[in-house]
Amino acid sequence: MNCRICRAKTQPIISFGRMPQANGFLAKRNDPEHFFTLTIVFCPQCFMVQLAETLEAKIMFGDDYHFISSTSTVMLKHFKKIATDIWQMISKKKQPFVIELGSNDGIMLKHLAKRKVLHLGVEPAANVANLARKNGVNVLESFFSLQTAEKIRKHHGPADVICGSNVFCHIENLSSVFAGIRLLLKNDGVAFFEDPYLLDIIRKTSFDQMYDEHVYYFSGLAVQNLAKQHGLYLTDMRHQPVHGGSMRYYLSNNPLSPVSKRVRYWLSQERKLQLHHLRGFSHFQQKVDKISFNLKVNLLRLKKRGYQIVGYGATSKSTTILNYAKIGPHLLRYICDTTPTKIGTFSPGTHIPIKAHTVFVKDNPPYTLLLAWNHQKEIFAKEARYRKRGGKFITYFPKITVQ
Numbered sequence: 001m002n003c004r005i006c007r008a009k010t011q012p013i014i015s016f017g018r019m020p021q022a023n024g025f026l027a028k029r030n031d032p033e034h035f036f037t038l039t040i041v042f043c044p045q046c047f048m049v050q051l052a053e054t055l056e057a058k059i060m061f062g063d064d065y066h067f068i069s070s071t072s073t074v075m076l077k078h079f080k081k082i083a084t085d086i087w088q089m090i091s092k093k094k095q096p097f098v099i100e101l102g103s104n105d106g107i108m109l110k111h112l113a114k115r116k117v118l119h120l121g122v123e124p125a126a127n128v129a130n131l132a133r134k135n136g137v138n139v140l141e142s143f144f145s146l147q148t149a150e151k152i153r154k155h156h157g158p159a160d161v162i163c164g165s166n167v168f169c170h171i172e173n174l175s176s177v178f179a180g181i182r183l184l185l186k187n188d189g190v191a192f193f194e195d196p197y198l199l200d201i202i203r204k205t206s207f208d209q210m211y212d213e214h215v216y217y218f219s220g221l222a223v224q225n226l227a228k229q230h231g232l233y234l235t236d237m238r239h240q241p242v243h244g245g246s247m248r249y250y251l252s253n254n255p256l257s258p259v260s261k262r263v264r265y266w267l268s269q270e271r272k273l274q275l276h277h278l279r280g281f282s283h284f285q286q287k288v289d290k291i292s293f294n295l296k297v298n299l300l301r302l303k304k305r306g307y308q309i310v311g312y313g314a315t316s317k318s319t320t321i322l323n324y325a326k327i328g329p330h331l332l333r334y335i336c337d338t339t340p341t342k343i344g345t346f347s348p349g350t351h352i353p354i355k356a357h358t359v360f361v362k363d364n365p366p367y368t369l370l371l372a373w374n375h376q377k378e379i380f381a382k383e384a385r386y387r388k389r390g391g392k393f394i395t396y397f398p399k400i401t402v403q
Contacts, residue, residue: 001052004175005043005046005050005174005225005226005229006046008044008046010043010050011042011043012039012040012042013042013049013284013285014040014281016039016207016210017037018037019035019037019038019212019319020035020323020348021034021036021212022316022317022319023348025314025341025345025346025354026347027344027346028346029346033348033349034055035349036053036055037052038320039051039052039053042281044277046226048216048222048225048226049198050215051214057143072378073378078240079107079108079165080108080111082108082165083111087112087117089190096160096161097118097119097120097158097161098119098159098160099122099161099162099163099184100119100121100122100162100163101163102165102166103123103129103132103137104125104131104132105132105135109121110135110136110137120138120140120152121137121140122142122144122148122152123142126141140152144171145173145176145177146177146180147176147180149179149183152184158185158189159185159189160188162190163193164194165193165195166195168193169215172215175230178227179230181232182230182232189253191232193248193249194240194247195246196214196217196218196245196246198217198218199245199247199270199273200246201244202273202280203273203398205284206244206245206397207320208318211320218249220234220237220247220267221275231253232251233251233257234249235257236250236260237249237250237263291399291400292324292325294396294399294400295321295327296331298402299331299369299394309366309369309394310332310336310363310365311335311369312369312371313336314335314347318335318347318371318372321396322347322349322352327350333365334354336356336359337354337355338356342354366391367393368391368394370393373396376393376395
């Protein structure tokens with residue numbers, strides 16, 4: 001395929017084969033599902049890593065989107081900190097205007113709404129957009145594009161801050177998004193976004209970050225090239241611990257804006273790992289296969305010894321590893337979760353029952369596969385009693401561990 005960003009011919013990194021919609025949890029085990037071929041490719045010209053094939057955005061982010069940001073206490077704190085950072089940027093400005101792309105249930109913007117900051121969330125999923133409105137957030141129910149940006153500028157004027165968290169990697173037509181940001185951003189404005197960081201994914205082999213919603217896997221090198229195409233400049237990179245390692249990229253439309261030393265540092269780290277060349281991904285497939293094989297072997301051994309095993313966290317990312325490693329109800333009795341819309345459903349492709357966290361507490365299973373591994377610290381603190389009573393969690397990145 002040709003790169004979505006620069007149209008150069010891409011090179012394959014890995015194919016996971018036929019995969020279901022990652023967030024397509026089923027009301028009934030035999031309900032129809034959306035499938036596609038999950039293949040990751042690299043662009044040798046602009047360095048963007050991306051999906052070769054995607055599902056339609058309306059399928060993934062329709063009226064009934066299952067991911068609710070506020071279900072994690074860690075993310076609640078993280079987004080409150082983002083709101084505080086934004087407030088520090090704009091507090092001395094007269095009537096500042098803040099736009100968030102992919103505002104979800106208003107987890108971040110509600111803090112600015114309480115400060116009476118002029119704001120707008122752009123959110124295509126109706127169910128979470130309604131949750132945001134209940135949190136006092138102004139929401140435009142739409143996908144963001146250049147056309148959307150033109151409408152916003154006409155009705156609200158330009159923005160002081162445009163931001164997005166775990167959303168830019170979801171948007172296939174990024175060129176339209178960046179053109180929209182360039183149109184909407186004030187001359188002294190700041191745009192920033194954060195998404196899972198490619199360098200962390202490659203170092204940890206955390207391949208479960210690769211699924212239908214994540215069209216792109218960003219590096220600073222790729223973001224810098226993308227920004228330049230639209231008259232924007234990469235001015236800062238700040239690493240975030242969330243989602244197994246994320247990067248926040250800051251953009252300016254002023255070519256004279258100072259560039260942080262962090263940009264030079266992270267770009268040098270990316271070059272050391274050769275993320276600007278296909279060589280940087282040469283052993284990725286081998287590492288993925290090793291982790292998948294070892295995980296399934298360990299689960300089979302425990303099962304043969306008579307142990308009950310359950311999963312913890314019905315995450316979108318778990319869809320990739322469960323389907324690729326062929327881990328189904330024969331190995332995991334169920335997956336527990338706290339998201340109301342997921343409880344009582346079945347996991348995409350593998351059809352493992354999703355049950356309430358209260359069931360997990362009552363069962364006290366001897367072994368639990370931690371599918372929400374990126375929230376390990378939070379979960380271990382929450383489940384301290386379970387671990388004291390002998391329960392053990394199984395994690396798998398960067399290697400299989402039982403603790």
